[in-house]
Amino acid sequence: xxxxSSPQQAVTIGGGGPTVIIGERINPTNNKRLAAALLAGxxxxxxxxxxxxxxxxxxxxxxxxxxxxxxxxxLLPQAILNAGVETPLSIDFSDPRALEAALKVCPGKPLVxxxxxxxxxxxxxxxxVKQAGAAVVGLTMxxxxxxxxxxxxxxxxxxxxxxxxxxxxxxxxxxxxxxAMAVSTEGDAALVTLECLRRLSAMGVATTLGAxxxxxxxxxxxxxxxxxxxxxxxxxxxxxxxDPTVPDIYKSIVIADLLVNRxxxxxxxxxxxxxxxxxxxx
Amino acid sequence: xxxxSSPQQAVTIGGGGPTVIIGERINPTNNKRLAAALLAGxxxxxxxxxxxxxxxxxxxxxxxxxxxxxxxxxLLPQAILNAGVETPLSIDFSDPRALEAALKVCPGKPLVxxxxxxxxxxxxxxxxVKQAGAAVVGLTMxxxxxxxxxxxxxxxxxxxxxxxxxxxxxxxxxxxxxxAMAVSTEGDAALVTLECLRRLSAMGVATTLGAxxxxxxxxxxxxxxxxxxxxxxxxxxxxxxxDPTVPDIYKSIVIADLLVNRxxxxxxxxxxxxxxxxxxxx
Numbered sequence: 001x002x003x004x005s006s007p008q009q010a011v012t013i014g015g016g017g018p019t020v021i022i023g024e025r026i027n028p029t030n031n032k033r034l035a036a037a038l039l040a041g042x043x044x045x046x047x048x049x050x051x052x053x054x055x056x057x058x059x060x061x062x063x064x065x066x067x068x069x070x071x072x073x074x075l076l077p078q079a080i081l082n083a084g085v086e087t088p089l090s091i092d093f094s095d096p097r098a099l100e101a102a103l104k105v106c107p108g109k110p111l112v113x114x115x116x117x118x119x120x121x122x123x124x125x126x127x128x129v130k131q132a133g134a135a136v137v138g139l140t141m142x143x144x145x146x147x148x149x150x151x152x153x154x155x156x157x158x159x160x161x162x163x164x165x166x167x168x169x170x171x172x173x174x175x176x177x178x179x180a181m182a183v184s185t186e187g188d189a190a191l192v193t194l195e196c197l198r199r200l201s202a203m204g205v206a207t208t209l210g211a212x213x214x215x216x217x218x219x220x221x222x223x224x225x226x227x228x229x230x231x232x233x234x235x236x237x238x239x240x241x242x243d244p245t246v247p248d249i250y251k252s253i254v255i256a257d258l259l260v261n262r263x264x265x266x267x268x269x270x271x272x273x274x275x276x277x278x279x280x281x282x
Numbered sequence: 283x284x285x286x287s288s289p290q291q292a293v294t295i296g297g298g299g300p301t302v303i304i305g306e307r308i309n310p311t312n313n314k315r316l317a318a319a320l321l322a323g324x325x326x327x328x329x330x331x332x333x334x335x336x337x338x339x340x341x342x343x344x345x346x347x348x349x350x351x352x353x354x355x356x357l358l359p360q361a362i363l364n365a366g367v368e369t370p371l372s373i374d375f376s377d378p379r380a381l382e383a384a385l386k387v388c389p390g391k392p393l394v395x396x397x398x399x400x401x402x403x404x405x406x407x408x409x410x411v412k413q414a415g416a417a418v419v420g421l422t423m424x425x426x427x428x429x430x431x432x433x434x435x436x437x438x439x440x441x442x443x444x445x446x447x448x449x450x451x452x453x454x455x456x457x458x459x460x461x462a463m464a465v466s467t468e469g470d471a472a473l474v475t476l477e478c479l480r481r482l483s484a485m486g487v488a489t490t491l492g493a494x495x496x497x498x499x500x501x502x503x504x505x506x507x508x509x510x511x512x513x514x515x516x517x518x519x520x521x522x523x524x525d526p527t528v529p530d531i532y533k534s535i536v537i538a539d540l541l542v543n544r545x546x547x548x549x550x551x552x553x554x555x556x557x558x559x560x561x562x563x564x
Contacts, residue, residue, distance in 0.1 A: 183541060184548055190541040194516055214541070218548060219555050227537040230509045231516035234476055255509040259465060259472040259496070266466055266500060273501050 002135050002175050002206040004060065006108040008086035011059045013175055013239045014206035018257045018268055020060060020239035021250075022090050022111070022208065023053030026079065027064040035067055038075055043082035050083045056244040057254075061085055062113060063102075064092035072098035077105045090137075090241075096124050103132040111135050113241075114177065117142040117156035117163075126167035135173040136164065137208055140196070146179055148186070150195045153178050157200065175206045175239065180228070182216035190214055190228060194235040201236025208239040226252035234260055284417050284457050284488040286342065288390040290368040293341045295457055295521045296488035300539045300550060302342060302521035303532075304372050304393070304490065305335030308361065309346040317349055320357055325364035332365045338526040339536075343367055344395060345384075346374035354380035359387045372419075372523075378406050385414040393417050395523075396459065399424040399438035399445075408449035417455040418446065419490055422478070428461055430468070432477045435460050439482065457488045457521065462510070464498035472496055472510060476517040483518025490521040508534035516542055 002013040013020045026049050028035035037045040050061045061083055065075040076091070076098040083089055090111040093099040099112065114137035115125045129136045138160035140146070140153035147153045157176045164174045178196035181189040193209070200207050209232055215224035226248040229240055233256035244250045251272070258269040284295040295302045308331050310317035319327040332343045343365055347357040358373070358380040365371060372393040375381040381394065396419035397407045411418045420442035422428070422435035429435045439458045446456045460478035463471040475491070482489050491514055497506035508530040511522055515538035526532045533554070540551040 183543075187543040187546065190516075191543055218540075218551065223533065224537050224540070227509075227512045227534055228541055230512050231538070231541060234472075234513035234516060251505065252509055255506055256513065258500075258506070259510055259513060261465075261469040261473055264469065269500070 001204075002111075002172055004088040004090075004109050004111050004135050006086055006088045009088060011088050013208070014204075016262065018059075018262050019233055019237065019253050020208075021058045021244050021253065022060040022062050022239055022241045023050070023056075023058030024062050024210070024241050024243055025049045025053055025245065026062060026083075027092070028067045028070075029064075038065055038067060038079070039070055043078060046079045046082050047084035050085045053244055054085045054087055057250050058087065058244045060088050060090050060111065060239075062090040062092050062241060065098070066092070066094040073101050076102040080106050091134075096128070099125065100128055103128060103134065106132075109133055109135065111137060111175065113137045114139050115160060117159040119143075122160065122163040122167075126164055126169060129164075129173075130168050135175060136169065137175050137177055138164070140176065140178050146181065148192070150192055150199065153192070153196050154199060157196075157205070161205070171205070175208045176200055177208045177210065177241075180209060180211050180214040183214055183224075184217035190231070194231060197232055197235040197237050201238075206238050207236065208241055209237055210241040212242070222246050222248055225249060229253055230256040230259075233257065233262075283486075284393075284454055286370040286372075286391050286393050286417050288368055288370045291370060293370050295490070296486075298544065300341075300544050301515055301519065301535050302490075303340045303526050303535065304342040304344050304521055304523045305332070305338075305340030306344050306492070306523050306525055307331045307335055307527065308344060308365075309374070310349045310352075311346075320347060320349060320361070321352055325360060328361045328364050329366035332367045335526055336367045336369055339532050340369065340526045342370050342372050342393065342521075344372040344374050344523060347380070348374070348376040355383050358384040362388050373416075378410065381407065382410055385410060385416065388414075391415055391417065393419060393457065395419045396421050397442060399441040401425075404442065404445040404449075408446055408451060411446075411455075412450050417457060418451065419457050419459055420446070422458065422460050428463065430463075430474070432474055432481065435474070435478050436481060439478075439487070443487070453487070457490045458482055459490045459492065459523075462491060462493050462496040465496055465506075466499035472513070476513060479514055479517040479519050483520075488520050489518065490523055491519055492523040494524070504528050504530055507531060511535055512538040512541075515539065515544075 034045045090113045091102045092113040116139045140156040180193045183189045215221035230252045254272045257263045316327045372395045373384045374395040398421045422438040462475045465471045497503035512534045536554045539545045
């Protein structure tokens with residue numbers, strides 16, 4: 001169970017409540033308009049994307065300014081300061097100096113996205129996480145890559161949890177992402193991720209997933225991602241790095257939560273349903 | 283692993299292939315047009331519903347003629363004979379004499395739908411199943427009703443499997459339906475069914491599910507049923523009693539199969555996708 005916060009809001013991952021949606025849209029890699037704005041020093045698109053995702057149901061906003069041609073160390077703190085939302089933030093970085101600069105200006109207790117199980121990465125990033133009192137996402141991959149099997153991925157998760165403990169970071173402040181490979185190239189890719197989630201869940205470890213890679217190479221990726229998210233939630237997934245503005249994705253998460261008893265009295269589902277009914281009438 | 287057959291086709295439940303879709307539409311309880319036709323001795327609607335479901339992707343057609351005002355013993359065999367499809371059939375009965383009459387005329391190796399774990403039901407139906415060389419669906423309920431917990435439902439499943447063995451019916455010819463209660467009244471209803479499916483799957487027992495009760499009392503039931511089916515398939519479900527003519531349901535099953543490695547080279551998914559593309563252009 002991991003709690004992150006902004007000055008206005010606290011969000012708990014793995015506390016039995018709804019799946020925590022970490023909005024992924026502030027990422028210039030897949031967003032040309034955002035990339036152009038960032039290069040021009042214009043942060044209005046950051047604010048717009050953050051607010052749009054919160055309106056669509058995001059509980060946390062991921063902020064990524066990783067552009068080969070840009071100065072991430074300058075851009076990332078400014079993007080954090082210009083997010084313009086009351087939700088907690090997730091700081092998504094390439095350059096550790098950009099993370100350091102972003103942590104200095106980020107209010108509350110953010111999520112640091114991410115560390116791998118590589119020794120040098122853990123040695124460099126975990127002290128920054130500890131110093132800032134942040135929580136951190138751990139990716140189950142190491143210097144040799146992403147293990148094909150469940151045991152290999154769980155060994156990487158263990159290594160991250162142990163390194164975090166050694167750095168003074170509680171298990172509760174580590175969120176493990178067991179990763180999803182493309183099902184088009186590895187037939188058991190989803191099964192491996194689902195079993196990792198079941199085992200991490202049984203261990204009481206909070207989890208997250210950037211699920212969209214599962215559909216790489218196939219048509220209508222959003223439909224595949226939506227179905228996979230429903231399966232991962234049934235396997236214990238407690239937060240998802242995804243795009244809540246995609247209607248099929250959001251609907252799938254809300255219904256999956258209803259089915260796994262994370263939505264008392266179906267309150268979220270009924271509220272969602274009424275909102276859709278009203279929107280259809282307009 | 284359960285194989286049923288018609289003279290033209292064999293279908294294996296639990297053999298690692300796609301989730302077997304048992305089309306549920308030939309049921310007068312929810313189909314007034316079919317009810318009226320049956321009462322008038324007109325079986326053209328039976329043929330039409332059977333063929334429509336096969337065209338939509340059903341691998342097996344369930345035939346139910348249970349009408350309070352009708353003579354099931356006469357109607358059920360005639361409906362079986364008028365199904366007009368090459369897929370195996372599932373004989374869905376209320377009156378054991380109707381089952382007996384239907385088994386006498388049904389070609390191939392049908393699925394008998396269903397027995398409960400009640401002593402008198404097992405004693406009456408299993409000999410008919412054995413004599414016909416059929417397979418049978420076992421519902422995890424007994425004289426005291428449906429257990430709320432996983433252990434209770436698995437005890438009912440064990441009782442059915444043991445009674446079948448005593449009657450000379452192989453474990454391979456029993457398909458267990460762990461049942462779904464309404465999530466609107468029991469918050470853990472889906473979780474209980476999913477855990478039953480995981481345990482039955484680990485035991486090597488073929489499973490089926492009439493999933494639609496999960497959404498009882500809630501709006502947009504089809505969307506909930508579609509998401510639940512994707513979760514049940516990830517938990518090991520090997521066949522589903524459902525309506526493949528509902529686009530969201532069929533799509534969810536095809537994508538869930540792709541994700542759990544039941545669709546080599548994504549062949550079914552890509553074929554489905556191309557069919558939808560062509561339909562959209564017309």
